Amino acid sequence: MPAPRKYTSDPSRWPACVRCGFCYPASQQWPEGTVCYYCVRAARNRQGTCAACDHTGILPGLDPQGRHVCVRCCDVPIEVECKRCGEENLANDNNVCWRCLLSDRIDKLLAGPGGAIPEGLQPLAQAIVGMPRPNSGWAWIHMNRRVPDLLRGLASGDIALSHEALDSLPRSGTVEYLRGLLVTHGCLPWRDEHLVAYGRWLAPKLDGITDAEQRKLIERYTRWHVMRRLRDNSRQGPVTANSFLRAKQHTTLAIQFLQWLADRGRQLHECTQHDVDGWFGGGTSTRGHANNFLYWAIKQRLVRKIAVPWQPHGNGPLASEKNYVEALRALLLHETLPTAHRAIGIMLVLFGQPVSKIVTIRMDEFRESQEGLQVKLGKDWTDVPEPAAAVIRFHLATRPGLTTAANPDSPLAFPGRMPGRPMHVYSVATILRESGIPAMATRSRAWMQMVRQAPPSVLADALGISPKTAMRYAERAGTDYLTYASLRRPAGPGDV
Structure with missing residues (x-):
């Protein structure tokens, strides 16, 4: 059945x-027969590309084999050129292309004093007028009431062209999307x-801390330690999502620790080992x-004669070898999971990369060599085995x-x-987990396989993680590689 229509198919009327085989109004007579309004549209x-002459443009016709052909290779009586600009583009019912309509709309919305x-x-x-699918730009402006108001405000000067002015507006996805467009196209500096x-x-x-001394300590800790580390x-x-969440967690626990001390009748400088x-x-x-927070306090001599208990690194979840193999098979053969998610899952399964790192890989960190597809995750180029490479190639191409x-010219692979x-x-991570591929457990299993x-x-070195982390996986796997020195060969004159 076709998508829901305004009218119901009625053989007694049309x-x-x-x-399509259905009976709708506003039909036209084409050489092949009666074509309904929806199929005409x-x-x-x-x-696409004409199956008969390789012309790229609008393909309204069908040849005897059912292939799509251009207006030059069929007798379909419609105009495909815009009556305004003469280009062969997607057009509305009045035969004006969406690019012309979008250009008119943008000229009006962004007109200054x-x-x-x-x-x-x-x-x-x-950038908006030149987007490959201008009808998407028209829909974005037409269907989101906030967009015209924001564009008019920027053009009139009611909203200054600055991050601070956008920050002062009620927070919304529309404001952040517009900010991203302004940064991407050089209207605002990156931040x-x-x-x-x-x-x-x-x-x-900070406003929620009622004790003045506690607030002063947290302000000092966050300004000179947490924020400083984030700026570095x-x-x-760009600061990763994991670093951002870790900073929030460290701050929250610092506030809770000081309040816990206060409930025991102590200030930070009175803190004991007990x-x-x-x-x-x-x-x-x-x-x-x-x-x-405690390590920072010791370094700042805000607390003395204490030792922070060593916190063992938890091993975390670990996928079974059976589930690991099934995850790889599912990623290679999945028919409904988007190709981008399949490619990310493959990088997770094959190379034990965290999702936060995979999504930031750039296009120039993939290359084709004589050995096939390679990716640069650390200091070296790493081969991507087939057929996994085929999935990643397809994603990069589409x-x-x-x-x-x-993102018209995004350098990001994802x-x-x-x-x-x-x-x-x-x-x-949520979509992968719902597909039976838990990120942390699968990544741990990948490393257990590799360190053997x-x-x-x-x-x-090759996969871009710290030696300490790699050795922790080796210890967990029970291997005897811990005393091995790095076996990377020195870079040769032909290496990139």
Whole structure:
């Protein structure tokens, strides 16, 4: 059955369509017979390469074999050129292409006080009008009431072209999407959104601390330690979601620890080893995250004569070898899971990479060599075995999200819906888990497999993780590689 229509198919009122077989109104007589309004519209909106002459454009016709052909190779009586610009593009019922309609709309919305688009907004206007599927841009503006208001405000100057002005607006996905467009196309400078989000999250946390001394300590800790570390990370690249969540967790536990001390009648400088042992031994394992604050306090000489108990690194969940093999088979053969998620899952299963790292891989970190597809996860290029390489190649060639103004030339191998950002880590992990591939357990099993085949020092260099982490997996696997030195060969003159 076709998608729901305004009208119900009624053979007693309208003739049957030769294409869909249903009886709808507003039909037209084409050489092949009666074609209903919906099939006419679908024919006008079908783009591709003509099966008869290889022309690329609108394909309204069907040849005797049922293949789609252009208007030059069939007798379908419709106009495919826009009556405004003359280009062969998707058009509305009045035969005006969506690009012309979108251009008119943008010119009107972004018109400044003098009637012209302000210079600072011209790159945004060009990007929206020039998007590969302009009908998507039209729908974005037409269906989201906030978009026209925001664009008019930017054009008139009621909303200053700055991050601060956008921050002052009620927070919404529309505002953040528009901010991403402005950054992507050079209208606003780039900033680390996770760094900003931490500051935004911290403000109400500080306001909730009633004790002036505790608040002063947390302000000092977050400003000179947590924020400083996040800024250092930001200089190397965008702060990851994991680092952002870890910063929030360290701050939350620091606040809880100080309140716990206060309930015992003590200030931080009065903290004893007995207090520290009571904190770590008297609650859940999450209390261990307070060690970051305590190490900082010891270094700042805010507390003396205490030792922070060593927190053993939990092994975490581990997928069975059977589930591991089944996960790989499912990723290679899955028929409904999006190709992007299959490619991410393959990188997880084969190379033990965290999802947070996989989604940030860039296109230039994949290459084709004489050995086949390779990926650079650490210091070296790593071969991707077949048939897994075929899945990743297909994804790279058909990356979603590139037909809008958000990511027209994204360098990311896994661009997300938000402009300039990768796919959301937790959304990807959730979809993989629902498909029977838990990220943490599968990653642990991948490393258990790999450390049985190569020294952890070699794997750490090749796959871009710390040697300590690689050795922890080796210990868990019971291998005897811990004393091996790195076996990486020196880079030769032909290496990249």
